[in-house]
Amino acid sequence: MPQSLFEKVWNAHVVEALPGDNALVFVDRVVAHEITTPQGALEIEREYGDTLYDPGRIVAINDHVSPAKDMETAIQAKVLRDWAKRHKIALFDIGQNGICHVVTPERGYVEPGMTLACGDSHTCTLGAFGAFALGVGSTAQGGAMLAQTLVLQRPKVMRVIVNGRLQGGATAKDLALHVIATLGFKGGTGYVLEYAGSAIDALSMDERMTLCNMAIEAGATTGMCPPDETTFSYLRGRENQPTGEDFEAKVAFWRTLRADPDATYDREITLDVDALRPMVTWGTNPGEAIALGAQIPADAEASSLKYMGVEAGSDLRELELDQAFIGSCTNSRLSDLRAAAEVLRGRTVTIPTIVTPGSQAVKRAAEREGLHDIFQDAGCLWTHSSCGPCLGMSMGVLAPGGRCISSTNRNFPGRMGTGGRVHLASPAVVAASAVLGRIASPSELGVVDATATVTATEVRA
């Protein structure tokens, strides 16, 4: 029976079938951060003898508000830290940490064929490796630490074939927004998005992570990319991966995970990206996105227009901005920073602009090639790594009515601060907008394709 990539991974992890199309699914890796882990960890401590199934399968990372901003967040970080130390769980803390979805792959903790869960919806990022990686609630994460399993309803599988080649300034972020705009904000609900096609094969791991990061924004359980030489070379020689013959034995197994040619899918869509150009969101969910320069659609949702202070038929390039942000689990890796720096080199930003690398390893790699000087010469704030302004939880919160162009993944009402307005775009578009003080394409500054000169050197910690 021919199988999809998802089916191969799923079938290899079903411990037992459960009523109602549910299954008890083995979890190879649990990633634990300070916002959503303490509740489940404390419940296990109080009611289940503080016993974890296998602490060696857990990775703990302080990332959302790190360093802590106040007493409450300091307590969250301390609970995670003390718990990790008590159980001898690998811990990444102030100085070596970063966003969990950036640190986990950087340190070699995710690989093809794996199942991975974390109390964070953007865990789907790691599907880029051909893993089944999904966000779950704190209780489900707790269960995965107690019994190394999740109760899951088997998702349907949608094959998303992407043909053509990203060009003309279009990036993986624009592809992600295009997929969500095509499927609709909830069009992927109940599905795993299994990517395929020449445009996907050509993506670097950084780009695949950007694409899969936003699968949840179409409601999907996760996204997955077929593992290939790009995947293997990313993992080869990385910490927490074996070396030599042991690694090559893994590669031989990983090669078997690609979808069988005759695999069937619950749904299939085909996109061509040759004509795709930079995208930007106008509304209050990531599906409300248009090509930069296009008009806001005539049938736009009234409540979204009202919240964002925009009108149907208008051009987003007319809007003045209050802030720009480059960072988040979507777009904070070295290649993202290089693309932004390409636009900002020798230019000056005209609005407050925050650049937050995805991990301390990304930060150091960026500094080794002088990107921090480019950003700071341009007048940007260059910060330590964390989730940063993305979710309005610590620094960079917007004032009511404040408008921000952001390389993040959510433009929900209040996401970056009550009443704040967020427009999602690629790092290059954010950088160009920061220079001009309004939503702008890099081409307006004469930068045709900021990513064209960006090589995909993947950061090692």
Place this chain on the structure above:
Amino acid sequence: MIIAGTVLPLDRANVDTDQIIPAHNLTGIEKTGLGKHLFTGMTGGAELLARHSEAAILVARENFGCGSSREHAAWSLADRGFRAVIAPSFARIFYENAYNNGIAPIVVDATEIDALLESIFASIDLEREVIARDDGGEVPFTLDPLRKQFLLSGGYMKFLASKIETVRAWESAKGSPRA
């Protein structure tokens, strides 16, 4: 089990988790005491809650609970006394979180929502899987048969604790390479 109570009509689609509970309220380490933050990220949310302060049943449009995995959304609803959310569709993670916290996520046909939004009171029979509207009508629904047990006996973690030996046996039989 019957869930009977007044209805909070939330005539909106795509109610995301940032509107249910904004991220700056996620700074605790316990599942309790979060009701005071419910709907503080929603335009008009506080007024709506004030008008329906005793409500136990929330009725909303499609794609309720989309966005973040934050279980705080379910905890804040439970803390305010909500025991059911009725909508045409839910985001996956919220749907799972609701079951794990004693909130029945009840999926009904979109055509039923208008009348339910008009209802002042509703009674939900979880065993028979029907909603009795205050106009005398009945609306059927289907619960996940397994998660229904979690709902009735409060036991996702207990269920998984009972599976530990099964999982260990599976793992050793499979000889799965340690990830």
